[in-house]
Structures are given as structure tokens and as C-alpha cells.
Amino acid sequence: MATLASSLDRIDLVTPSVYQRGYPWADWALQRREAPVYWYDRPGVTPFWSITRYDDIQAISRDPETFISSRRLVVREAGQGDGGANDPSLTVPNLINMDPPEHGKYRNATSRRFSPRGMTILEDRIDEIAEDVIDRAAEHLVDQLTDRREMDFVRDVAAKMPMAAICELLAVERESWEDIFRFTNEFLGSEDPEYQRGRSRRETWQAGIRGLQGYFTAHIERKRREPDESVMTTLVQAEIDGEPMPEQDILSYAILLILAGNETTRNATSGGMLALIEHPEQFERLRTDPAMLDSAVEEMLRWTSPVVHFARTVTRDTEVRGVPMQAGETLAMWYPSANRDEDVFERPDEFDITRSPNEHLAFGGFGEHFCLGANLARLEMRSVFRHLIGKLDGFEVEGEPERLASQLIGGIKRLHVSYGVV
Ligand code: HEM
Incomplete structure (x- = not known):
């Protein structure tokens, strides 16, 4: 019989292909129960603490001095880059891998635009895009007799909305939307053979980032010449410590917004859709009572938790849940695991669109780096559904x-x- 130690030691949270079978729920549950602060040490992987409980992730996220983002932002197999500010494949640091006090200055440059109030400017436009996307889907027709239609929900709905929303936000012209979409896939999905198309992960990643850099370098110039109401113009005009934000920083900021806003919302939407189809009684409930929409979206976010993890580096000797950690060690916070933490959520493995309270960590642990686009993502998902x-x-x-x-x-x-069509 396998011992506890050997059961924990065979868990693989880092190899990308593991996730093609879905999230490793049972492995996370085992870690939450038996080793919520677990030293993950495997050949070919820089070791890290694996953090699986809600309270710990929240506490770490809220202490950005002890747990910094700049050194290592993601955990990977060796040689694949770590997403930190020193990662040679990133030309410059950006918001998500900055630390205080720098981080706050850069975040303040746009945070008002992403507040619930700031979002009201976009509301009508997002709603129009969502309506257009769904109307197009209603036009698909495959079977004249049954009046049934077919689509790839990811391609035709879930991917369209966030890309359109973020392009709208940054005033990207329509004819460039497709290019931006491809570059984003290459950058974020670089582990995936389909996006690699014969290239290595690193080459795929670099092709994506170079494409985005090329586009946005020219776009920044356009917005300097012709300022408008977009967040792109806010960035071009932003000041840090009374000085104009350096061009390189504007560039990486814009690219971060494109990357962060795209795949995450896409996957929350498609995962949410799949959950509704798999729980037809909940789908029906939402249909008959659209006032449930807000809480349904929250449950879709908890359920899907599309960001799997972010990492932090420990700056001083400390402890988490009584486990000592040394300065220089790193940790990974598994957000989906926190969202199934049985100490926080009743019946965590049940999808329940009426769930309340539902203080999930899909957007992070309510700390310094809490998702800047949370209000935008919610707006998009509500409109689509x-x-x-x-x-x-x-x-x-x-x-x-x-x-x-x-x-x-x-x-x-x-x-x-x-x-079918209603
Ligand atoms: C369902 C969709 C989304 C999910 C699940 C999600 C999730 C997250 C998570 C987990 C973080 C890190 C939080 C932390 O470290 O505490 C984050 C940060 C961030 N997100 Fe999102 N996100 C989503 C949509 C968006 C959208 C639509 C945008 C933007 C336009 C966006 C922009 C950002 C930015 C800029 C950061 C870095 C914030 C900082 O470092 O201060 N996200 N997001």
C-alpha cells in the first residue's frame, strides 16, 4: 500500500500535459488535507512550497513585502523561464511582477479606469459586442428539420468577447484583432503543440511577444498623435513620480492587459458554459430567474478558476501555517484548490449558482496584485450569459x-x- 509520503510525492502539478485531463482536484484535496504547505521537490523543477489552502493564499497575497512577485512568478519545468522580472524572455518588468512601492505607482496609473465606475463607460459597448456574438451564433444552422445549430463555443463566443473587449479598451483597430489574438495564444499557450506548430516552447512564446511588441510600438505612436478616451491614451499620458511613463513600460503594460484579459475570461466563460450544460437544473434556474446572473457568474468563476497558480519568493525567514520558510525560497499558490477548500465553502464540489457567500479567490487573494480586470471580466461574462x-x-x-x-x-x-434558438 502506498504511504502518505509516497502518495504526495507522486503528485505532478507542474507538467503542462497533466492539465489536459482537467484539474488535479484529488491531488490538491490530498495536499489540503495532509500537507497544505508542501515542499515540492522534483527532478528538473526548481523546488517550491506548494500552497493549497484558502487562508494561506489570502495571507500570502496580502503580505507583498514578505512574499514578492519579481523573482519568480510561475513554476515550470527547468529551462522554461519563470515569468519573473529577471526572466530573459521578458524585456522589462511589468505590473504583475513588480513589487511595492513601484507596483502601486504603476497600478494607480490605470486603476480608476478599471473601477466599477470606470467600467460604466464600456458597459454599452460590451453589451453590443455580446449581443452581436450571440446573434451570430443564432444564425448558424446545420439541420433544417430539427432546427438545431452547432458551434465551437470557445471559438465563436468565449474567445470573441474578451478579445473584443480588451481591444476596445485599448483602441485596437478591428483589422488587427485577429493578429492580436494569434500572438496572445502563442505567448500564453506556448506549451501547447497546436500553437507551437513545430517550434519550441520558447520560440512560440517569443513569436507571440515579438508580434505584440511590434503592434503596440506603432500603436503608442498613433495614440500620442491622436489621443482619445481609451485606456491606451491613459497609459500614453501617464506619469510616474511626475515623469512621463517610459515607452518600454507603456508597452509592457499594454501587453500585460491584452494577455491578462484574454485567455482568463475566455476560459471562465467556456468553463462556466460547460458547468451549466452539465448541471441542466441550474441552467434552467438561471433561465427562469435572470436575477441570478450575478451570483451565477461568481460561481462560474469559483468553479473554473482559470488562473491555476502564481508564485512568490520569500524575502525574510517566516512561516506559513507554522511551517518555517527561509528567505530565497519560493512558493506556488494554487487558486482552484483554494476555491474548493472545505473549511471555507460548504459543499465545495457542488456547482451552485445561488451560492452565498462566495468570496472565491479566482481573481487572487485580495492583496496587492488582486486582478485589475475583475470588474471588466464580470461585466463581459454577465453580458454574454x-x-x-x-x-x-x-x-x-x-x-x-x-x-x-x-x-x-x-x-x-x-x-x-x-x-436551438428560443
Ligand atoms: C475571469 C477572468 C480573470 C481571471 C480569473 C483573472 C485572474 C487574475 C489573477 C489570479 C491575478 C493575480 C492576483 C494576485 O496575484 O493576487 C490577476 C492579476 C491581474 N489581472 Fe486578471 N483575471 C481575469 C481577467 C482579467 C482582465 C479582463 C484583465 C484586464 C484587462 C485582467 C488584468 C489583470 C492585471 C493587469 C493583473 C495584475 C494586477 C497587479 O499585478 O496589480 N485580468 N488576474
Whole structure:
């Protein structure tokens, strides 16, 4: 019989292909129960503390002096880059891998634009985009007799909305949306053979980042010449300590917004859709009572938790849950695991759109780096599902959903569905 130590030691949280089979729920549950602060040490991986409980992730996120982001932001197999500010594949540090006090200055440059109030400017536009996306889906017709339609929900809905929203936010012209989408996939999905197309992970990643840099270098110049109401213009005009924000920083800021806003929301939307289809009684409940939309979106976020982890580096000797940690060691916070923590959520493995309270950690642990785009993501998801339940119904999944091979973003690559029109 396997001992506890050997059961823990065979857990693999770092190899991207593990996630093609879905999230390792049982492994995280075992760690939460038996070793919530677990020293993850495997050949080919720089060792780190694996953190799986809600309270610990929240406490770490709220102490950005002891647990910094700049050194190591992601855990990977050896030689794949760590996403930290010193990662040679990133030309400059950006918001997500900055630390206080620098971080606050850069965050303040745009944070008002992402507040619930700031979002009201975008509300109508997002709603129009969502309506257009769903109307197009309603036009698909595959079977004249049954009036059934088919689509890849990821391609046709879940991916369209966030890309359009973020492009809108940054005033990217329509004809460039497709390019931006491809570069984003290459950068964030670089582990995935489909996006690699014969290239190594690093080459794929670099192709994506170079494409984005090329586009945004020119875009910054355009916005200097022709300022407008967009967040891009806010960035171009931003000041740090009374000086204009350096061009390199504007560039990496814009690229971070594109990257952070795209795949995350896409996967929360497609994962949320899959959860609704798999729980038809909940889907029906939402349809008959659209006032549930806000809490349904929160539950989709908790359930899908599309960001799998972020890492931190310990700056001084400290302890987490009584386990001593030394300065220089790193840790990874597994957000989906926190969102199934049985000490915090009743019936954590049940999908329940009426769940309340639902203080999930899908957007992070309510600390210094809490997701800047949380209000935007919520707005997008509400708009998509509001139009969807009003216009389409009878959804069925056709075949197996295909999942992304990534230990950073939990994603569904393809979700073929059939459906009817209300
Ligand atoms: C469902 C969709 C999304 C999820 C699940 C998500 C999740 C996260 C998480 C877990 C973090 C790190 C939090 C932490 O370290 O405490 C984060 C940070 C961030 N997110 Fe999101 N995100 C989503 C959508 C967006 C959107 C739409 C945007 C933007 C336009 C965005 C922009 C950012 C930025 C800029 C940061 C870095 C903030 C900082 O370092 O201060 N995200 N997000």
C-alpha cells in the first residue's frame, strides 16, 4: 500500500500535459488535507512550497513585502523561464511582477479606469459586442428539420468577447484583432503543440511577444498623435513620480492587459458554459430567474478558476501555517484548490449558482496584485450569459471538450455544442 509520503510525492502539478485531463482536484484535496504547505521537490523543477489552502493564499497575497512577485512568478519545468522580472524572455518588468512601492505607482496609473465606475463607460459597448456574438451564433444552422445549430463555443463566443473587449479598451483597430489574438495564444499557450506548430516552447512564446511588441510600438505612436478616451491614451499620458511613463513600460503594460484579459475570461466563460450544460437544473434556474446572473457568474468563476497558480519568493525567514520558510525560497499558490477548500465553502464540489457567500479567490487573494480586470471580466461574462439565455437553448456538448496543456491557465481549447434558438 502506498504511504502518505509516497502518495504526495507522486503528485505532478507542474507538467503542462497533466492539465489536459482537467484539474488535479484529488491531488490538491490530498495536499489540503495532509500537507497544505508542501515542499515540492522534483527532478528538473526548481523546488517550491506548494500552497493549497484558502487562508494561506489570502495571507500570502496580502503580505507583498514578505512574499514578492519579481523573482519568480510561475513554476515550470527547468529551462522554461519563470515569468519573473529577471526572466530573459521578458524585456522589462511589468505590473504583475513588480513589487511595492513601484507596483502601486504603476497600478494607480490605470486603476480608476478599471473601477466599477470606470467600467460604466464600456458597459454599452460590451453589451453590443455580446449581443452581436450571440446573434451570430443564432444564425448558424446545420439541420433544417430539427432546427438545431452547432458551434465551437470557445471559438465563436468565449474567445470573441474578451478579445473584443480588451481591444476596445485599448483602441485596437478591428483589422488587427485577429493578429492580436494569434500572438496572445502563442505567448500564453506556448506549451501547447497546436500553437507551437513545430517550434519550441520558447520560440512560440517569443513569436507571440515579438508580434505584440511590434503592434503596440506603432500603436503608442498613433495614440500620442491622436489621443482619445481609451485606456491606451491613459497609459500614453501617464506619469510616474511626475515623469512621463517610459515607452518600454507603456508597452509592457499594454501587453500585460491584452494577455491578462484574454485567455482568463475566455476560459471562465467556456468553463462556466460547460458547468451549466452539465448541471441542466441550474441552467434552467438561471433561465427562469435572470436575477441570478450575478451570483451565477461568481460561481462560474469559483468553479473554473482559470488562473491555476502564481508564485512568490520569500524575502525574510517566516512561516506559513507554522511551517518555517527561509528567505530565497519560493512558493506556488494554487487558486482552484483554494476555491474548493472545505473549511471555507460548504459543499465545495457542488456547482451552485445561488451560492452565498462566495468570496472565491479566482481573481487572487485580495492583496496587492488582486486582478485589475475583475470588474471588466464580470461585466463581459454577465453580458454574454444574459444574451445567451435570452436567445439560445437546448445546449448539448458534442464530443469531449479539449483542454489546454498549461499549468498556468486552465483552459478549454474547443467546446463543440449543439443548440436551438428560443
Ligand atoms: C475571469 C477572468 C480573470 C481571471 C480569473 C483573472 C485572474 C487574475 C489573477 C489570479 C491575478 C493575480 C492576483 C494576485 O496575484 O493576487 C490577476 C492579476 C491581474 N489581472 Fe486578471 N483575471 C481575469 C481577467 C482579467 C482582465 C479582463 C484583465 C484586464 C484587462 C485582467 C488584468 C489583470 C492585471 C493587469 C493583473 C495584475 C494586477 C497587479 O499585478 O496589480 N485580468 N488576474
